[in-house]
Amino acid sequence: MRTSRVITAVEAHAEGEPGRVITAGAPVLQGETVFAQMQYMQTHVDDLRKLMLREPRGQPALCANLIVPPCHPDADAGFIIMEQTEYPPMSGSNTICVVTVLLETGMLSMVEPVTELTLEAPAGLIRVRADCADGKVTRVTFKNVPAFAMHLDASLEVEGLGRVAVDIGWGGMFYVMSDADALGVSLEAENGAQIVQTSERILAAAREQLGVTHPENPDITGPTISQLFGAPTNPDTHGKNAVTVSTGGFDPKRPHALPGTLDRSPCGTGTCARMAVLHKRGLLKAGQDYVHAGPLGTTFTGRIEEVTDVAGYEAIVPTLSGQGWIYGTSNYTLDPTDPFQEGYTIGDIWA
Numbered sequence: 492m493r494t495s496r497v498i499t500a501v502e503a504h505a506e507g508e509p510g511r512v513i514t515a516g517a518p519v520l521q522g523e524t525v526f527a528q529m530q531y532m533q534t535h536v537d538d539l540r541k542l543m544l545r546e547p548r549g550q551p552a553l554c555a556n557l558i559v560p561p562c563h564p565d566a567d568a569g570f571i572i573m574e575q576t577e578y579p580p581m582s583g584s585n586t587i588c589v590v591t592v593l594l595e596t597g598m599l600s601m602v603e604p605v606t607e608l609t610l611e612a613p614a615g616l617i618r619v620r621a622d623c624a625d626g627k628v629t630r631v632t633f634k635n636v637p638a639f640a641m642h643l644d645a646s647l648e649v650e651g652l653g654r655v656a657v658d659i660g661w662g663g664m665f666y667v668m669s670d671a672d673a674l675g676v677s678l679e680a681e682n683g684a685q686i687v688q689t690s691e692r693i694l695a696a697a698r699e700q701l702g703v704t705h706p707e708n709p710d711i712t713g714p715t716i717s718q719l720f721g722a723p724t725n726p727d728t729h730g731k732n733a734v735t736v737s738t739g740g741f742d743p744k745r746p747h748a749l750p751g752t753l754d755r756s757p758c759g760t761g762t763c764a765r766m767a768v769l770h771k772r773g774l775l776k777a778g779q780d781y782v783h784a785g786p787l788g789t790t791f792t793g794r795i796e797e798v799t800d801v802a803g804y805e806a807i808v809p810t811l812s813g814q815g816w817i818y819g820t821s822n823y824t825l826d827p828t829d830p831f832q833e834g835y836t837i838g839d840i841w842a
């Protein structure tokens with residue numbers, strides 16, 4: 492077997508959302524912070540993201556994470572998140588996958604019944620509490636970066652939909668959020684194609700008409716991801732959502748192509764952004780649990796720990812919890828004569 496690279500990964504999912512965790516085979520990254528290293532990856536060595544997420548090693552609904560040594564002295568490990576069209580500064584499902592892999596493989600020591608650790612995500616330091624029993628991580632709870640709303644009830648002109656009211660908020664990624672009922676879109680998973688097409692049209696319009704920049708980091712712009720929200724369908728939950736992760740974005744020339752995939756989980760950063768909006772509207776208070784269901788019916792539980800301020804925006808400091816499961820280990824190779832050195836996408840299931 493000939494190979495120019497060997498990449499070792501542990502395959503995991505968090506409440507259904509796959510987040511491959513790359514543990515070896517990474518390029519040498521430059522940068523004094525994990526955020527700077529993420530930017531270096533994006534501009535200099537984006538081939539690893541493409542190789543892992545595209546075919547034949549990946550699939551449209553896959554996310555990946557690269558474990559890196561932390562730059563911050565308080566952190567136990569760093570990680571860089573890779574999705575189909577971006578390097579998000581933070582991600583809930585991916586954080587849960589990373590913590591589960593670090594502890595269940597022994598890369599970091601597990602202490603039962605509770606392991607406390609700190610991760611350096613590109614967005615900053617993330618304090619984590621992992622409940623552990625018999626060598627298994629049974630729940631991951633992390634304190635996210637502060638979340639806040641930047642626009643409430645803004646009006647967008649959306650191709651094929653007309654005027655749509657949206658909220659734009661930050662929860663570690665910038666979300667454009669709209670009410671599924673008002674759009675006449677059912678959030679049932681079997682309606683996934685319509686959810687994805689509607690969401691990506693709204694995202695394209697929001698990027699054009701309501702672009703935002705993080706008030707404390709001008710290198711973070713958005714929105715980059717869309718969320719439709721709705722009333723709970725299960726009495727044990729407080730809300731339901733469907734988040735669409737772009738795989739290429741809405742293309743007016745191919746209006747029926749699937750431009751993204753549903754987040755299989757209830758979306759951690761999306762839940763935090765939604766909680767920030769609910770708090771701003773006076774509908775969610777500090778200390779209240781917010782149980783959010785995703786398209787598979789699985790849940791993440793968010794909670795507002797405190798209220799703060801981010802450059803003049805009223806913000807919440809949320810915790811989020813959920814569970815992750817490992818489902819395999821992989822060694823990926825790359826034959827130097829393989830014509831697809833960065834993998835490939837093709838227009839049947841990819842935008």
Ligand SMILES: O=C(O)[C@H]1NCC[C@@H]1O
Nearest residue numbers: 582583584758759760761
């Ligand atoms: O849980 C989250 O925050 C996310 N899941 C995939 C897309 C987002 O990064």
